[in-house]
Amino acid sequence: xxxxxxxxxxxxxxxxxxxxxxxxxxxxxxxxxxxxxxxxxxxxxxxxxxxxxxxxxxxxxxxxxxxxxxxxxxxxxxxxxxxxxxxxxxxxxxxxxxxxxxxxxxxxxxxxxxxxxxxxxxxxxxxxxxxxxxxxxxxxxxxxxxxxxxxxxxxxxxxxxxxxxxxxxxxxxxxxxxxxxxxxxxxxxxxxxxxxxxxxxxxxxxxxxxxxxxxxxxxxxxxxxxxxxxxxxxxxxxxxxxxxxxxxxxxxxxxxxxxxxxxxxxxxxxxxxxxxxxxxxxxxxxxxxxxxxxxxxxxxxxxxxxxxxxxxxxxxxxxxxxxxxxxxxxxxxxxxxxxxxxxxxxxxxxxxxxxxxxxxxxxxxxxxxxxxxxxxxxxxxxxxxxxxxxxxxxxxxxxxxxxxxxxxxxxxxxx
Numbered sequence: 297x298x299x300x301x302x303x304x305x306x307x308x309x310x311x312x313x314x315x316x317x318x319x320x321x322x323x324x325x326x327x328x329x330x331x332x333x334x335x336x337x338x339x340x341x342x343x344x345x346x347x348x349x350x351x352x353x354x355x356x357x358x359x360x361x362x363x364x365x366x367x368x369x370x371x372x373x374x375x376x377x378x379x380x381x382x383x384x385x386x387x388x389x390x391x392x393x394x395x396x397x398x399x400x401x402x403x404x405x406x407x408x409x410x411x412x413x414x415x416x417x418x419x420x421x422x423x424x425x426x427x428x429x430x431x432x433x434x435x436x437x438x439x440x441x442x443x444x445x446x447x448x449x450x451x452x453x454x455x456x457x458x459x460x461x462x463x464x465x466x467x468x469x470x471x472x473x474x475x476x477x478x479x480x481x482x483x484x485x486x487x488x489x490x491x492x493x494x495x496x497x498x499x500x501x502x503x504x505x506x507x508x509x510x511x512x513x514x515x516x517x518x519x520x521x522x523x524x525x526x527x528x529x530x531x532x533x534x535x536x537x538x539x540x541x542x543x544x545x546x547x548x549x550x551x552x553x554x555x556x557x558x559x560x561x562x563x564x565x566x567x568x569x570x571x572x573x574x575x576x577x578x579x580x581x582x583x584x585x586x587x588x589x590x591x592x593x594x595x596x597x598x599x600x601x602x603x604x605x606x607x608x609x610x611x612x613x614x615x616x617x618x619x620x621x622x623x624x625x626x627x628x629x630x631x632x633x634x635x636x637x638x639x640x641x642x643x644x645x646x647x648x649x650x651x652x653x654x655x656x657x658x659x660x661x662x663x664x665x666x667x668x669x670x671x672x673x674x675x676x677x678x679x680x681x682x683x684x685x686x687x688x689x690x691x692x693x694x695x696x697x698x699x700x701x702x703x704x705x706x707x708x709x710x711x
Contacts, residue, residue: 297322297323297324298322298323298324298343298344299323299324299325299326299341299342299343299344300314300317300321300323300324300325300326300343300344300345300346300347300410301325301326301327301328301334301337301338301341301343301345301346301347301369302314302325302326302327302328302346302347303327303328303329303330303331303333303334303346303347303348303349303352303360303364304327304329304347304348304349304374305329305330305349305351305352305353306349307329309397310327310329311327312403313347313403313406314327316403316407317406317407317410320407320411321407321410321411321414323344323410326341326343329352329353330352330353330354330355331352331354331355331359331360331363332354334346334348334360334363334364335363338364338367338369342369343369343370344370344410344413344414345370345371345372345392345410345413346364346369346370346371346372347372347374347406348360348361348364348371348372348373348374349374349375349397350373350374350375350377350386351375351376351377358373358386361373361386361389361391362389365389365390365391370392370413370440370442371389371390371391371392372391372392372393372394372395372406372409373386373391373393373394373395374395374397374406375394375395375396375397376396376397376398378396387525387526387527390436390440391440392409392413392440392441392530393409393527393530394527395409412534412538413441413442414442415537415541416441416442416443416534416537417442417443417444419443419444419465419466419537420443420444420445420446420461420463420464420465420466421438421443421444421445421446421464421465421466421467421468421533422445422446422447422448422454422457422458422461422464422466422467422468423435423438423445423446423447423448423468424447424448424449424450424451424453424454424467424468424469424470424473424478424481425447425449425469425470425473425499426449426450426470426472426473426474427470428449430470431447431449432447434447434468434529435447437526437529437530438468438533441530441533441534443466443533446461446464449473449474450473450474450475450476450477451469451473451475451476451477451478451480451481451484452475452476453475454467454469454476454481454485455476455481455484455485458485458489464494465494465495465537465540466494466495466496466497466533466536466537466540467481467485467494467495467496467497468496468497468499468533469481469482469496469497469498469499470498470499470500471498471499471500471502471507471511472500472502478498478499478500478511479498479507479510479511479514482496482498482511482514482515482516483514483515485515486514486515490515491515491517491543492540492543492544492547494540495517495518495536495537495539495540496515496516496517497516497517497518497519497520497532497533497536498511498516498518498519498520499519499520499521499522499524500519500521500522501521501522501523503521508521517536517539518532518535518536520532550562550563551563553611553625553626555604555607555608555626556607556608556611556626557611558611558614558615558624558625558626558632559623559624559625559626560625560626561625561626561627561628561633563625564623564625564627564633565685567623568623568635568685569685571623571637572679572681572685578681579637579638580638580639580640580678580679581635581636581637581638581639581678581679582635582636582639582641582644582648582676582677582678582679582709583633583634583635583676583677583678583679583685583688583689583691583692584633584634584635584636584644584648584674584675584676584692585627585631585632585633585674585675585676585689585692585693585695585696586610586614586631586632586633586634586651586672586673586674586696587630587631587632587672587673587674587696587700588606588607588610588630588670588671588672589670589671589672589673589700589704589705590670590704591603591606591629591630591670594606594668594670598662598664598666598668601663602662602663602664602666602668605660605662605663606660606668606670607626607630609658609660610632610655610670610672611624611626611632613651613654613655613658614632614634614651617647617650617651617654618634618636618647618651619636619637621637621638622634622635622636622637623635623637633689633692634648636648640678641678641709644676644678644709645676645707645709648674648676648707648709649707651672651674652671652672652674652705652706652707655670655671655672656669656671656705658670671704671705672705673696673699673700673704673705673706673707674695674696674699674706674707674708675692675693675694675695675696675697675698675699675707675708675709675710676692676695676707676708676709676710677691677692677695677709677710678709678710691710692710694710695708695709695710696708
C-alpha cells in the first residue's frame with residue numbers, strides 16, 4: 297500500500313489532514329511535526345506524495361522541501377505564506393503544487409489532487425516539440441504529475457509513436473516544427489481519433505489569434521501560449537485528462553451492461569456494423585448465441601441474487617477465454633452473443649466447445665456459501681456477407697434452439 301507523509305507542526309491540522317486522507321483514499325499516512333522526525337520516516341519508507349509545511353521548528357525557511365526533493369520524493373507544499381515572490385520561488389522547484397493553508401476547502405483540494413495523481417498513472421502522454429530543451433522541460437512537468445511520458449521531435453514521429461502506443465491519452469504539440477508542424481499533426485490525428493478518444497493540447501509562442509482558432513478548428517482540445525506557468529500547464533493538462541475520463545465514463549455506461557460489464561446489445565450492433573463496413577480483407581468471423589440451461593430453475597431454487605452471480609461468472613469465463621479482438625456482449629437475461637473474428641468454421645467450433653467444457657466444469661461458491669454448477673447451450677454460424685448480420689444472428693439463434701431441443705449442454709454450428 298502506498299504511503300503519504302505529512303510534515304506539519306500544527307498537530308491539529310496535521311491530524312485532520314491525515315484523517316481526511318485515510319477516510320477518502322487507500323493510503324497509509326505518517327505524520328511528522330519536525331524535519332528531524334521526517335528524516336526518520338524517509339530513511340524507512342518511500343512515499344507516493346509528501347505534504348510539507350515550510351515553517352517548521354527546526355526548518356523555518358523551507359529547508360524541508362529541498363531535503364525531501366533530494367531524496368527523490370514527490371512534494372506538495374503546504375503554506376500559509378501568500379507572498380507572490382515566495383510562492384513563485386517555491387514553484388520553480390521540482391514540486392507538484394503549492395497549496396495555501398486557509399481552510400477545509402484546501403484539504404478537499406489536497407485530496408482531489410492525490411486522487412488525480414493516482415489516476416494519472418493510468419495515462420500515457422506524448423510530447424511533440426523540435427526543441428530538446430522544451431521537450432525535456434515538459435516531460436519533467438508531466439512525470440511530476442505521474443504520467444507515463446513519451447517525447448518526439450516532430451509530427452511524423454508522433455504519428456509513428458501513436459501507431460505503436462494506441463493507448464496514448466494526450467498529445468501535447470508545438471506549432472512550428474520541421475517535417476510536419478503541429479497543425480498538420482492535429483489534422484492527421486483527428487482522421488482516426490476523435491476528442492472522446494484522445495486529447496490534444498497545442499502549445500505555441502505565436503501570438504496570432506488565428507493560430508489559436510485554427511488549432512481548435514482542426515480538433516485541438518485546448519491551446520496554451522508560451523511562456524506559461526507550471527500551475528497553468530498542470531491545470532490545463534489535468535482538466536483535459538479529467539474531461540476525457542468523464543466522457544469515457546459516460547460512454548462506458550451507455551455501451552456496457554450494468555451487471556456484467558460486458559458490451560450491451562446496442563453497442564454490439566453499432567460496433568459490428570462498423571466492423572463489417574471496414575472489413576476490406578473479407579475477414580471471416582463466427583457469430584454465436586449462448587444461453588444458460590435451466591436458468592429459471594436456478595432463480596427459483598436459489599433466488600435472483602444467486603442467478604446474477606451465475607451470470608457474472610459466465611461473463612467472466614467468456615471474457616477471459618476469447619481473443620481481445622473478439623466481441624462479447626450480453627443481449628439480455630441469460631442470453632449472450634459472441635463474435636469470433638478472423639476465424640474459420642473448424643476453429644470457431646473448437647473454441648466454442650472449449651468454452652462449453654470450461655463452463656460445465658466451473659463450480660460457483662455463492663455469497664451464501666452455496667455450491668452451483670451450470671451448463672450452457674451454444675448455437676453458431678459463419679457470417680455470410682450476402683445474408684447480413686441480422687440473418688447471421690437468426691441462424692445462430694436457430695442453432696441454439698436445436699442445441700436446446702437435442703438435450704442442452706452442447707454446441708451446434710450451422711453446416
